[in-house]
Amino acid sequence: MDPEEFRRVGHEVVDWIADYRARVEGFPVRSRVEPGWVRERLAGLAEEGEDFAGLLGDLERVVLPGTTHWQHPGFYGYFPSNASLPSVLGDLLSSGLGVQGMLWSTSPAATEVEQHLLDELVGAMDLPRSFLGGGVIQDTASSAALLAVLAALHRSSGGKWRQSGVDGSETVYVSAQTHSSVERAARIAGLGEQAVRSVPVDPVTQAMDVGALAARLRSDLDAGRRPVLVCASVGTTGTGAVDPVREVAELCARHGAWLHVDAAWAGPAALCPEFRPLFDGVERADSLTVNAHKWMLTAFDLSLFWTAHPDVLVDALAILPEYLRNTATESGAVVDYRDWQVPLGRRFRALKLWSVLRWYGLSGVRAHLRRHVALAELLESWVRADGGWELVAPRTLSLVVLAHRGGDEVTRAAMERVNASGGAFVTHTTVNGRFAVRVAIGAEATEERHVRALWEALRD
């Protein structure tokens, strides 16, 4: 495909996406196909090439019916993942440039734009100055959690981990509501599930019980174990619970454990002064992760990760074969982001974040966040006034978790009816053993009329 063909076909593809976004509300949110339906309709690989029209035709014929529409205004499942249209174009520019930023020298702008944006966000989100120079983009919060565990293991071993590996006494602390990626990171790091302590949560707030954490740390220390990392969440996946970061930090400092703060979903709210108190204590964190691809308008995948100890992270992960040696690296004047992640190669992901921050401006991103919180407050008020439904955990920001007083089967049946209707899509969790619907308001296109329609559908 030469540049002129690309220009012609590229315009068609842009038009297809514009049309798709304009009509997305007309699709059922959740795909209705059965397992295997898509595959049965796909042709084998052909010897000869073909024009792009065939692919666009298959998108209509096969892919769209097999798609759960994450950009639909009725998407309230998991956490919505906005692929705002400016971020789509930023990512297109990244593919178009086609650079690979594993080293500073393999494309200086890819590294320096990223450093710049991550440092600027430290200011805009009122994050600690210890994070300046310690920011890097990851694909997901799961990868960020793994990095935190690896850096923590290295530091905790006094630098022996890199050579000797783990010794089996290392221990990681999460709450019963912490995202499963932290337990999985411990498993990947060779610690096994035996190394993970699930600390109980407060039955009302669902936040980590600091007293229980302290007790567990003490008994582990008495048993000769080594506390390596504690993960505190600002906004858990289940209910949006906020762990007491400041008190957890105090315990971490006492026992030499790394404090990783998971604010994957709620993190962007730190841009708004009125929500910033939720992040109290984050200035004592050793690392923090915030997904721009959830609530910050940036197309998946772009997770922000900051650490106050980039030197530890780099020392843990660095490896320098001959074919990657270069003058810039040896000068010590540059950052090579390959040492800050599990993969070696990397896209110029910062472009899609840059596009978002420039198109919307900080005020536009704040307005986006505030609009969703206001919609969640509205839904909360309707639930509170209702005789049938009730909140089962305190609302945090734009996440409302509710259940029917009539019991789990009523709640589940309501959820399944809503999801089958096609107009909205919600997912669930359990709170103190009770089945509950999560309404995560966060799609860019969601307006009051959509939330009202969801509420009416749940109540019916």
Place this chain on the structure above:
Amino acid sequence: MDPEEFRRVGHEVVDWIADYRARVEGFPVRSRVEPGWVRERLAGLAEEGEDFAGLLGDLERVVLPGTTHWQHPGFYGYFPSNASLPSVLGDLLSSGLGVQGMLWSTSPAATEVEQHLLDELVGAMDLPRSFLGGGVIQDTASSAALLAVLAALHRSSGGKWRQSGVDGSETVYVSAQTHSSVERAARIAGLGEQAVRSVPVDPVTQAMDVGALAARLRSDLDAGRRPVLVCASVGTTGTGAVDPVREVAELCARHGAWLHVDAAWAGPAALCPEFRPLFDGVERADSLTVNAHKWMLTAFDLSLFWTAHPDVLVDALAILPEYLRNTATESGAVVDYRDWQVPLGRRFRALKLWSVLRWYGLSGVRAHLRRHVALAELLESWVRADGGWELVAPRTLSLVVLAHRGGDEVTRAAMERVNASGGAFVTHTTVNGRFAVRVAIGAEATEERHVRALWEALRD
């Protein structure tokens, strides 16, 4: 940005990329900026949003001078990473759809198109039938190597790894020329560098010395260690060496070790019957990785990974919190790719691979590969006829590794002069302690005149 704004700005962005690709040859391949040059020219984050023109202006003013142009026809560094224009459009469609395919149910087409393409490639590349149903897309070969190590650890422990972690006796075998990502994967997995055996290579072919591997396995077993994984390469990064996969497989089978085959760069050549013999023995591999983003025209990041034991991989990595439970998963009739990777979320990456395979057809991809091999043969013939330069390792496919008979300083000076000229970019390696220039022919736009110009520049 609403769909109509997107249509207008999107056309401008497509045009910008078309123009960039049309003029890419006019840029110096390697960026000439000094560390910090880019950052000094970037503005802070603004409160108010702005039109897209500002970003496009900064691309011209700051990003392009700070870019090493991987799509330049004179790019011979590392391994070229083609972002062919059909794959750019496939990736644009992925961002535009904005789906997240962590579960089958979160977008069935994202999973089923991927399964379909990976199975089809098993046929097209003449890979073992044991890989059918065992294919998955990763971001990079580094992540694929980590998965192989994790699955190997789990299997080797009889399934106890997941609960108990590593015990320190696990041992991983690479050659002195194996990509550093395997050693790094062992480190990430908690084994430490102490667990990695670097087996010597044949001084002429640079391929793993199987006798040395056998001896090392025996002495480790005698010392109570547990061989967990051997990585054999088809096309090493340094010189393109091909390890004796079949003989390595025999040793793996005898000792219960997982055989991971790293064909990150050379893998696509399996599509051509005349190159398929390089992959002899791959039918006995437990896993294989091939980067579509190197020599298969697909924009970074897309690494193909196959395993004959997806059940082991999934058992190693699966974790199921309440909020991810769903009917389709519980039916057992679907694959949830989140259990096949380190991250939880995932893009619909298969779209960019699908675009490539449909636009070029298998015959087009084969022609692309053969053209580069023919250019490398030509360069090889010029080197052989030259009095000053010589090959320092046998040519494999499109990689030519050469050095000047006048010594390392002459070779290095020639490389630095070429790279400073802007017309071409090459990187280096060492072979038996000798400094050597790697000419990795593989950019889509590279023609004979470019290779000739490089050769003349080296000789001058």
